[in-house]
Amino acid sequence: MKSQMLKTFLYFFFFSFSNCYYNPIVNSLLNPPETEGNNSALALLGLPGPSLWITGQIRYANGVAEVGLVLQPGKSFAPQTKSTTGYVTDEGGRFYIPYQTGSIPFTVYKNGSYLFEFSLIVDSPTSISTSTYGAAPTLEITGLGTTITNSPSNFFELVGVYYLDGEMNEVVIDRTNHYTTVGSLILKFNANPASVETNDISWIQSAIIITPSPSVGYQALGIAGNRITFIGAEGFSMNTEYLIDVTNHIKSESGIALTPRRIRFCYEPSTPCIF
Numbered sequence: 001m002k003s004q005m006l007k008t009f010l011y012f013f014f015f016s017f018s019n020c021y022y023n024p025i026v027n028s029l030l031n032p033p034e035t036e037g038n039n040s041a042l043a044l045l046g047l048p049g050p051s052l053w054i055t056g057q058i059r060y061a062n063g064v065a066e067v068g069l070v071l072q073p074g075k076s077f078a079p080q081t082k083s084t085t086g087y088v089t090d091e092g093g094r095f096y097i098p099y100q101t102g103s104i105p106f107t108v109y110k111n112g113s114y115l116f117e118f119s120l121i122v123d124s125p126t127s128i129s130t131s132t133y134g135a136a137p138t139l140e141i142t143g144l145g146t147t148i149t150n151s152p153s154n155f156f157e158l159v160g161v162y163y164l165d166g167e168m169n170e171v172v173i174d175r176t177n178h179y180t181t182v183g184s185l186i187l188k189f190n191a192n193p194a195s196v197e198t199n200d201i202s203w204i205q206s207a208i209i210i211t212p213s214p215s216v217g218y219q220a221l222g223i224a225g226n227r228i229t230f231i232g233a234e235g236f237s238m239n240t241e242y243l244i245d246v247t248n249h250i251k252s253e254s255g256i257a258l259t260p261r262r263i264r265f266c267y268e269p270s271t272p273c274i275f
Contacts, residue, residue: 051099052098052125052147052148053096053098053147053148054098054100054128055094056130056143056145057092057095057141057142057143058093058094058095058140059140060136060139061138061140061174063160063261063263064160065091065159065160066093066139067089067092069110069115070088070108070109070110071089071097072085072106074106075107076107097120099122101122102122103119103121105117105119106118115134115135117133126146128145130144143155143157155259156252156257157189157258158187160187161185161186161188161263162186162188163185170186173263174263176266177265177269177273178267178268179268181234182233182267183232183233183234187229187230187246187250188227189258191254191256192226192253193226193228193250193251193253198222199219199220200221201219204220204230205217207249207250208245209244210233211245214237216235218231219231237267239266239267239270241264242267244262244265245262245263246258246260246261246262246263
């Protein structure tokens with residue numbers, strides 16, 4: 001009798017479980033389709049799934065990215081030299097750190113020497129900010145967000161903005177005062193930009209927006225390697241602060257849109273601008 005009852009119970013259990021599991025509603029809960037959205041949710045719950053990474057770019061206001069920095073977890077609050085391993089910024093100045101929430105401190109080293117410290121404040125995949133200690137005034141941590149891969153090929157970054165003077169020296173533009181013409185502009189990227197016709201004025205006007213507009217905007221461009229040179233702008237007004245928006249109309253060879261960037265400078269100010 002007991003043996004018969006046990007068999008009946010086991011049969012009922014497996015039958016019920018099978019029907020429950022293959023019920024499409026229950027099955028969708030137990031085996032959700034793999035999407036970027038639920039990948040983030042899985043990471044937040046600590047469940048298996050593709051890795052979610054926190055990413056950001058460390059660069060200076062003049063557009064120069066900090067390549068090869070080592071981000072060591074933890075803080076020291078004291079300048080020091082230390083040979084260490086950690087998370088390393090790529091050729092676009094980007095770091096990739098496994099996702100977690102809370103305040104996450106890091107000490108940053110450049111060529112083995114202390115540079116500065118910062119903390120990531122992570123509330124959610126879409127709410128990430130930073131606080132810094134000991135960083136130079138022009139050092140920036142921008143482009144914060146999350147990604148499901150730590151491949152630099154997912155980002156197209158501006159890593160340098162300058163023009164060449166009469167002696168072919170690179171002169172940075174962002175947050176500076178200029179007393180000579182700024183008729184040319186050179187943009188340097190972490191990857192090669194897509195090909196564009198040299199005299200495509202419509203493309204130039206969408207890629208580079210100057211506010212207020214000079215009497216003549218950039219008229220032509222040239223691409224060499226990972227640089228685009230714009231030429232022909234003139235008619236900048238004295239005692240004027242200009243904004244140059246470098247837009248996501250610029251794309252890489254692989255079709256990735258540029259992370260937008262804003263450049264500021266003052267042209268021939270009687271009193272130097274303070275940035």
